[in-house]
Amino acid sequence: MPYVNIKITREGATAEQKAELVKGVTYLLRDILGKDPQTTVVIIDEVETDNWGIGGETVTVRRARGQ
Amino acid sequence: MPYVNIKITREGATAEQKAELVKGVTYLLRDILGKDPQTTVVIIDEVETDNWGIGGETVTVRRARGQ
Amino acid sequence: MPYVNIKITREGATAEQKAELVKGVTYLLRDILGKDPQTTVVIIDEVETDNWGIGGETVTVRRARGQ
Amino acid sequence: MPYVNIKITREGATAEQKAELVKGVTYLLRDILGKDPQTTVVIIDEVETDNWGIGGETVTVRRARGQ
Amino acid sequence: MPYVNIKITREGATAEQKAELVKGVTYLLRDILGKDPQTTVVIIDEVETDNWGIGGETVTVRRARGQ
Amino acid sequence: MPYVNIKITREGATAEQKAELVKGVTYLLRDILGKDPQTTVVIIDEVETDNWGIGGETVTVRRARGQ
Numbered sequence: 001m002p003y004v005n006i007k008i009t010r011e012g013a014t015a016e017q018k019a020e021l022v023k024g025v026t027y028l029l030r031d032i033l034g035k036d037p038q039t040t041v042v043i044i045d046e047v048e049t050d051n052w053g054i055g056g057e058t059v060t061v062r063r064a065r066g067q
Numbered sequence: 068m069p070y071v072n073i074k075i076t077r078e079g080a081t082a083e084q085k086a087e088l089v090k091g092v093t094y095l096l097r098d099i100l101g102k103d104p105q106t107t108v109v110i111i112d113e114v115e116t117d118n119w120g121i122g123g124e125t126v127t128v129r130r131a132r133g134q
Numbered sequence: 135m136p137y138v139n140i141k142i143t144r145e146g147a148t149a150e151q152k153a154e155l156v157k158g159v160t161y162l163l164r165d166i167l168g169k170d171p172q173t174t175v176v177i178i179d180e181v182e183t184d185n186w187g188i189g190g191e192t193v194t195v196r197r198a199r200g201q
Numbered sequence: 202m203p204y205v206n207i208k209i210t211r212e213g214a215t216a217e218q219k220a221e222l223v224k225g226v227t228y229l230l231r232d233i234l235g236k237d238p239q240t241t242v243v244i245i246d247e248v249e250t251d252n253w254g255i256g257g258e259t260v261t262v263r264r265a266r267g268q
Numbered sequence: 269m270p271y272v273n274i275k276i277t278r279e280g281a282t283a284e285q286k287a288e289l290v291k292g293v294t295y296l297l298r299d300i301l302g303k304d305p306q307t308t309v310v311i312i313d314e315v316e317t318d319n320w321g322i323g324g325e326t327v328t329v330r331r332a333r334g335q
Numbered sequence: 336m337p338y339v340n341i342k343i344t345r346e347g348a349t350a351e352q353k354a355e356l357v358k359g360v361t362y363l364l365r366d367i368l369g370k371d372p373q374t375t376v377v378i379i380d381e382v383e384t385d386n387w388g389i390g391g392e393t394v395t396v397r398r399a400r401g402q
Binding site: 001002003004005006007008009013017020021024025028029032033035039052054059 | 269270271272273274275276277281285288289292293296297300301303307320322327
């Protein structure tokens with residue numbers, strides 16, 4: 001029954017990678033806490049780099065500087 | 068003053084259905100808890116089926132199998 | 135399969151009221167969008183009035199002023 | 202290490218305004234709570250006006266009425 | 269730089285299990301998407317069973333019926 | 336009408352500091368984006384250090400090592 005929300009920047013994650021992530025997190029919750037995979041929900045949000053800030057700057061600005 | 072966030076898969080909910088949902092949830096909070104509708108906020112997120120997982124699989128994969 | 139998060143101030147909602155809210159929101163999603171109640175998740179967060187702000191003030195301060 | 206999520210309606214905020222918001226919130230957390238800007242994360246979600254409700258109505262409907 | 273929020277019912281997860289979960293999710297994001305573990309944030313919310321609903325009922329009610 | 340959620344570790348923020356944070360964020364949104372302070376909601380979550388992970392470890396473990 002767990003609910004997991006993963007936020008990443010929108011930078012080209014493929015459907016296959018997202019499917020792997022869903023599977024991996026679901027089975028981690030089963031293995032560590034005994035949670036039932038059938039009712040584990042995982043939602044992935046892909047966020048534009050203009051809308052994600054770290055260190056007081058947006059990721060767009062950081063990427064432009066080469067970080 | 069409540070805040071409600073509803074996440075559903077992006078599969079064709081209309082503006083009218085979303086308006087009904089906003090109204091329904093707002094008045095439920097008034098009827099059950101006496102919350103003021105004027106300051107109740109409801110935000111609906113529509114999530115791509117590639118980005119929603121349940122049972123260790125994405126909804127895209129489940130739909131492809133006919134679930 | 136919807137996921138709903140409801141945030142209210144912690145001001146004495148009873149277990150019965152919370153159960154009514156869970157039921158009400160779940161069936162609203164079935165009636166308006168045809169969502170399956172069996173996989174609808176509703177999580178209620180009760181937030182201390184010191185930690186909830188509106189109009190630039192915390193609810194604690196507003197309540198002290200009689201609002 | 203704080204995490205901040207800001208939700209606004211999608212109504213034309215520019216990349217510059219969003220960058221200012223990221224910077225402003227990050228330094229507010231440093232000034233008030235001594236939090237390290239380097240590890241402060243700020244995520245901005247821009248929400249369609251059909252998907253944002255207040256007062257039991259969507260913002261789309263309110264804007265159409267001139268509110 | 270990913271941000272992960274895991275919500276589980278408050279039913280006795282230990283500090284060790286939560287530490288394992290943090291580690292597991294962080295390295296999953298590195299292995300699948302190449303994300304830097306140093307800036308991956310994982311927040312676990314433990315939610316009272318009165319405040320978690322599924323199938324139109326709270327978990328408290330389901331547990332009382334033996335589910 | 337913005338909604339802001341701030342998550343910090345539970346490490347002694349006072350009611351006064353939280354009130355300052357609510358005020359600061361609310362007026363930042365007014366100054367940068369012209370948002371109405373009266374309908375801006377700010378919710379602060381204070382998270383136990385056992386439940387906050389960064390760099391693959393919980394904050395509890397990092398603090399114990401002196402970080």
